[in-house]
Amino acid sequence: MVRIHEEQDWRQTPPSSLFSSRAALSRWKNHDLKSTLRVESSGVDEHHIVSLILRKTTADLSHGSKLVHRGELKPGTLVLSGPRSRPISGTFYESFDHFRVYLPQGLIAECCESISGAIPDRPIELLGTVYTKDRYLLELMRALVGLDSEGGWLGPGFVDAVAFALSCRLVALGQLRPPRTLPVVPLAFPALNRVLEFIEANIGREIQLSEIANLSGMTRVNFSRQFKAATGQAPYRYILSRRIEKAKSLLLNGSMPLSVVALEAGFCSQPHLTTAFKKLTGTTPSRWRVVQEVNSRFSD
Incomplete structure (x- = not known):
């Protein structure tokens, strides 16, 4: 109507x-x-x-x-x-x-x-x-x-x-x-906390912007603005950075194949992980793991 x-x-x-x-x-x-x-x-x-x-x-x-x-x-x-x-x-x-x-x-x-x-x-x-x-x-x-x-x-x-x-x-x-x-008001802490907890709990799967916007009761556009004002990162960029951190923690388990690391961290494939990982860290997952293993031996 x-x-x-x-x-x-x-x-x-x-x-x-x-x-x-x-x-x-x-x-x-x-x-x-x-x-x-x-x-x-x-x-x-x-x-x-x-x-x-x-x-x-x-x-x-x-x-x-x-x-x-x-x-x-x-x-x-x-x-x-x-x-x-x-x-x-x-x-x-x-x-x-x-x-x-x-x-x-x-x-x-x-x-x-x-x-x-x-x-x-x-x-x-x-x-x-x-x-x-x-x-x-x-x-x-x-x-x-x-x-x-x-x-x-x-x-x-x-x-x-x-x-x-x-x-x-x-x-x-x-x-x-x-x-x-116009000035943007940062996302209020209760809503921000709900969103961050949801992202961490679901980092291993695809997360839609509409899902996390709904948690705040906002439209996707308004949520994206206020989320960035609160965290300094757009939602997609923040989720990607958390996936990379999840991948790093899994890479420290030297026996886990990269293909499994990719899926566990929410990437659709190993090449997807490699591309995103190199973009954010400057190196590939396999090289990063080797460096961590070497550093671990010397620290011991």
Whole structure:
């Protein structure tokens, strides 16, 4: 079910229950404005927002202390806003009608990964507040304006697909300038401890990122950021380092074949172990074992 949220307060983020798997839709309108309306939206919001002006109006808009627009807003104008860390205020002098799409950080990060091949390690701020008539964004927004509660005849999946396309276009536009990032809070100790214990207990098998993210109650993207902030390593890199340490402890048993060491440490094969081991230590497992045996004899 897809619903278009009627904003009671300006730029009021829709409740989480109204988000599809990718985005939420909202409408901010007043078709019978009798007097000047002053509004303000404060607090932190990590969403990127695309707003489509549906009705001609006259307004002033400020981001923090900076005036970003004054005057007429014509139908078809798009207002792009990045995550909010400073108050945004506006003054409307005429009736208005704005259609918005709220794009969560996880979706923006997914688009970054699809374009660049890497998941950003912290929240992204692609844009401040920008006015545009970008034709790609405009066509995508127009495809969403008239949706019914079921997401149009194509269903909710259509909304998700358009939201993904909107996000990818924002990423492309944001690459025209260096993206700004927001501070990341490290993963809290109770959740971090659960995750580390789970990794140690399951180091001998494949560990999915979704498994350990679920232990923290977070999305994969947010978990990855907070895990790295807490440990200094991305989850994959941390798990790999623990597998290498497990392999080292098994290698000290000189009679254990490398193929068995690899499987016991969670690698899919001996070549996989050798490649990862050399990448992290600078030498192969067999050479490392020989060096340890020699050192052990001399120490004795």
